[in-house]
Amino acid sequence: MTTAAGTAVPLGRHVATVASIATITGRNLRRLLRVPTLLVFATVQPVLFVLLFTYAFSGAIHAPGTARYIDYLLPGIVVLAIGFGASQTGVAIAEDLTTGMIDRFRSLPITAAAVLAGRVAADALRNLFVVGLMIAAGAAIGFRFHAGPAAALAAVALAVAAGLAFSWLNLALGLAVRDPESAGLAGLFPVIILFFTSSALVPVATMPGWLQAFAKANPITVITDALRVLCLGGPTIRPAIEATAWIAALLAVTVPAAITGYRHATST
Amino acid sequence: MADAAIVVEGLGKRFGPVLALDGVDLQLPAGSVLGLLGPNGAGKTTTVRILATLLKPDRGRARVAGFDVAEDPQAVRRRIGLSGQYAAVDPFLTGTENLVMIGRLYGLARRQARQRAGELTERLGLAGAAGRLVRTYSGGMRRRLDVAASLLAAPPVLFLDEPTTGLDPRGRLALWQVLSDLTAQGTSVLLTTQYIEEAERLAGTIVIIDHGQVIASGTPGQLRARAGGDRLDLQSPPGQDPRQLAAALAALGTGEPAIDEEAGRVVLPVADGPGILPEVAGRLAAAGLQVSGLALRRPTLEEAFLAFTGQPPGRIQPEASGSPAAGAQPARTARSPR
Numbered sequence: 001m002t003t004a005a006g007t008a009v010p011l012g013r014h015v016a017t018v019a020s021i022a023t024i025t026g027r028n029l030r031r032l033l034r035v036p037t038l039l040v041f042a043t044v045q046p047v048l049f050v051l052l053f054t055y056a057f058s059g060a061i062h063a064p065g066t067a068r069y070i071d072y073l074l075p076g077i078v079v080l081a082i083g084f085g086a087s088q089t090g091v092a093i094a095e096d097l098t099t100g101m102i103d104r105f106r107s108l109p110i111t112a113a114a115v116l117a118g119r120v121a122a123d124a125l126r127n128l129f130v131v132g133l134m135i136a137a138g139a140a141i142g143f144r145f146h147a148g149p150a151a152a153l154a155a156v157a158l159a160v161a162a163g164l165a166f167s168w169l170n171l172a173l174g175l176a177v178r179d180p181e182s183a184g185l186a187g188l189f190p191v192i193i194l195f196f197t198s199s200a201l202v203p204v205a206t207m208p209g210w211l212q213a214f215a216k217a218n219p220i221t222v223i224t225d226a227l228r229v230l231c232l233g234g235p236t237i238r239p240a241i242e243a244t245a246w247i248a249a250l251l252a253v254t255v256p257a258a259i260t261g262y263r264h265a266t267s268t
Numbered sequence: 269m270a271d272a273a274i275v276v277e278g279l280g281k282r283f284g285p286v287l288a289l290d291g292v293d294l295q296l297p298a299g300s301v302l303g304l305l306g307p308n309g310a311g312k313t314t315t316v317r318i319l320a321t322l323l324k325p326d327r328g329r330a331r332v333a334g335f336d337v338a339e340d341p342q343a344v345r346r347r348i349g350l351s352g353q354y355a356a357v358d359p360f361l362t363g364t365e366n367l368v369m370i371g372r373l374y375g376l377a378r379r380q381a382r383q384r385a386g387e388l389t390e391r392l393g394l395a396g397a398a399g400r401l402v403r404t405y406s407g408g409m410r411r412r413l414d415v416a417a418s419l420l421a422a423p424p425v426l427f428l429d430e431p432t433t434g435l436d437p438r439g440r441l442a443l444w445q446v447l448s449d450l451t452a453q454g455t456s457v458l459l460t461t462q463y464i465e466e467a468e469r470l471a472g473t474i475v476i477i478d479h480g481q482v483i484a485s486g487t488p489g490q491l492r493a494r495a496g497g498d499r500l501d502l503q504s505p506p507g508q509d510p511r512q513l514a515a516a517l518a519a520l521g522t523g524e525p526a527i528d529e530e531a532g533r534v535v536l537p538v539a540d541g542p543g544i545l546p547e548v549a550g551r552l553a554a555a556g557l558q559v560s561g562l563a564l565r566r567p568t569l570e571e572a573f574l575a576f577t578g579q580p581p582g583r584i585q586p587e588a589s590g591s592p593a594a595g596a597q598p599a600r601t602a603r604s605p606r
Contacts, residue, residue: 023372027358027365034360034401100356104417107320107350108373109342 020110024118025125028092032126041088046081046130050137053077053201061202071146074138075227076200078159079220081134082127083195086166087187089123090174094183097175102265112262120167127163131156147233155230158243162223165247166191168254175261194220219246272331273298273425273456274319279328281314281480288314290480291328296458296473298424301451303471304460307569311480312460313353316429319458320350333425346374349418349426353433355410356417359403363394363413366402367420374421381420388416393442408439415443419450426450428459432466444470464569468492476576484576495567495575496522496537500548503561504532516555520544523575537567537575 032038054070063072093116096102105115135143135156145152169190174183195201197211198220204212215221226243229236274296281289289311296302304312317323319332321341330337333347357366364385371381389398392412402410411434418426428447432440447470451457461467467474468488475485484491492498500517504510513534514525523537538544542564552559573579 019375020373023369027361027369030365031358031360100352100354101358103317103322103352104350104356104370105373106322107345107348108370109345109375110373114373 017111017114020114021118021121024115025121028119028122029125031092032122038088041085042126042130043133045084046134047137049077049081050074050134051141054138054141057201064203068142070138070141070143071232072228073201074134074143075155075159075231076195076198076220076224078131078134078227079162079200079224080191080195081130082159082163083166083191083220084188085126085130086123086163086170087184087191088170089119089167090170090177090183090187091180093119093171093174094178094180097178097265098180102262106262106265112259116168116171116258116262119171120164123167124160124163127160128156131159145231147230147236151230151233151236154236154240155227158223158227158230158240161247162243165250165254168251168258172254172257172261175258175265178265191220194218198224200224219250222246271298272296273300273333274302274458275329275331276315276319277329279315279318279330280326281311281318281323282326288480289318289325289328292477292480292482294458294475294482296456298456299451299454300473301447301457301459301471303467303474304458304477305462305464305467305474305569306460306477306483307462310478312477313429314480315477316350316352316427316458316460320348320427321345347424349421349423351415351418351426351428351431353429355407355414355434357402357410357413360401362401363389363398363405363416366413367417370417371420376421384420384422385416388419389413391446392416393439407434408436411435412439412443415446419446422455424455426455426457428457430460430462432461432463462569464566464572468566476572478573478577483573491572492566493539495572497539498537498541499565499567499571500536500538500544501561501563501565502534502536502559504534505558505560506532508532508558510534512555513552513557513559516551516557517548520547520551535571537571538564 032042050070053073057073058069061069063069093102096105102115106112145155170183170187173186174180177183177186197215198218199215200220204215204221207215222239223243223246226236226239229239272295274294276292276294279289279292279294280287292311292315294302294304294315304315306312314323318325319330319337321337321344324338332344335343335347337344358369361369364382367385367388368378368381371384372378376384385398386395389395392415394409394412394416397405397409402413405413411431415428415431418428432443435443447457447459457470459467459470472487473485474488474491476483476491484494486494500521502510502513502517504513510527510529510532514527514536517534517536518525520538521536522539525534525536527534545564548562567575
């Protein structure tokens with residue numbers, strides 16, 4: 001049945017997924033510029049991380065094989081900044097759930113993945129900006145790439161790819177816990193634990209033996225080490241494969257979990 | 269069948285121990301308005317959420333705009349607009365940006381989405397605020413923007429879950445006007461409300477539900493007749509026994525008068541509406557009784573429930589009849605002994 005009122009929607013035509021992802025991405029980028037907390041997470045915090053960690057630890061820690069501690073440090077705190085920033089994604093999706101936005105989106109003729117993918121795409125653009133900002137801040141206090149421009153670009157791409165896994169993880173967490181405050185904590189907690197038990201700040205070899213096994217398998221260690229060889233030089237194939245495998249494994253779990261959570265998400 | 273916008277048969281839904289819907293049947297002819305009336309927790313929102321493809325029913329079937337909500341949800345979504353109980357709009361976008369976003373997600377071209385956004389902000393009295401962040405809107409403005417979003421794609425079937433909650437009288441009138449324009453153009457509307465006046469004003473068919481079951485349904489006129497017509501509301505002056513008022517007028521009623529002795533108030537169901545007033549005045553004068561206030565009005569939702577079920581709303585326990593809840597809350601208006 002069609003009535004005179006139903007003229008504006010192109011009935012029967014498949015509503016393009018790419019266009020709906022782009023629309024959701026646009027919404028999230030606008031929010032990024034307008035919500036003060038989000039803007040701070042994307043600008044002030046990454047720069048503070050670079051400065052604070054560098055000046056707090058550079059006197060105490062001697063990283064193997066690097067002249068300056070910041071060359072060793074920057075890859076790790078890039079991962080930290082991206083991990084922290086992604087917690088805002090869990091908060092945002094839980095907020096959309098409690099305010100009824102998800103109900104509205106779910107009543108529209110778009111696929112479940114479009115709302116989530118649009119969020120992740122906006123996160124990826126933000127992360128590209130954050131990584132650039134951190135490299136610039138790092139460069140101002142002595143950071144340099146030592147392995148050439150191709151490796152430098154690969155490092156940026158790997159950091160953004162790691163961000164995809166963090167974003168999907170936080171979407172799944174936010175849709176599981178369903179309230180913004182819990183979502184923020186649920187997103188930050190694993191990043192904090194994994195960060196301080198990883199190679200991000202200190203070489204794994206300096207840790208006690210019982211911690212080393214965990215630290216070596218820790219995804220933040222694996223991703224940081226791959227970023228480090230891309231920045232500093234050295235054999236890249238194995239670390240890059242390991243990091244990519246970790247990211248792929250995380251996505252293989254978090255993407256279906258987030259989509260399932262979204263399909264069953266309700267505001268009450 | 270071909271002309272039905274909504275057909276619901278035996279819809280059931282359980283949330284853990286709570287039976288939210290217990291075999292609901294509904295029928296909405298295309299181009300008409302159905303008012304789903306009931307107290308909080310009656311199952312109104314659950315019904316809307318199932319029909320808008322947000323929830324899957326445990327049993328029963330529902331077709332919206334000709335498509336089964338469980339089997340072909342995407343086809344249903346292309347043909348519906350939903351305005352839920354909360355204003356689902358993004359506070360960090362402007363009014364126009366919110367509407368254009370929704371339009372784009374319905375698959376409208378950018379220019380078309382902008383044009384619709386402009387039309388709807390105008391129609392819902394938001395034109396002056398369309399360029400402002402929604403964060404600066406009042407609750408009523410957000411609510412109207414939410415309704416505008418549900419109208420964006422000019423859907424043939426519209427769901428409005430308590431659409432006038434939080435609106436001031438002017439916003440309410442504006443929304444009622446928009447709804448009657450829409451139905452004049454052939455849109456089918458299912459709206460939920462807790463207010464009999466609103467259902468009567470807007471809906472051609474009213475379905476009253478409680479505890480997930482349909483209690484009564486029909487046109488406003490049929491239901492009014494079944495609810496015992498209008499209510500004559502009398503206030504006895506201090507020092508005069510309200511039971512005397514009840515006794516003098518009882519013969520005019522279609523049911524027994526309800527007497528609140530403490531408040532000095534008598535409520536009598538009457539059939540004839542204003543036509544009965546001269547008779548009321550005559551009988552009061554003949555009995556030498558005074559009234560300090562007199563009103564003729566529609567029954568409240570509570571009074572209608574009392575008429576249909578013999579109990580106020582929320583008292584019927586389909587699963588556990590005879591539960592202690594029936595005596596737990598003392599009724600404010602005691603029924604007369606005879």
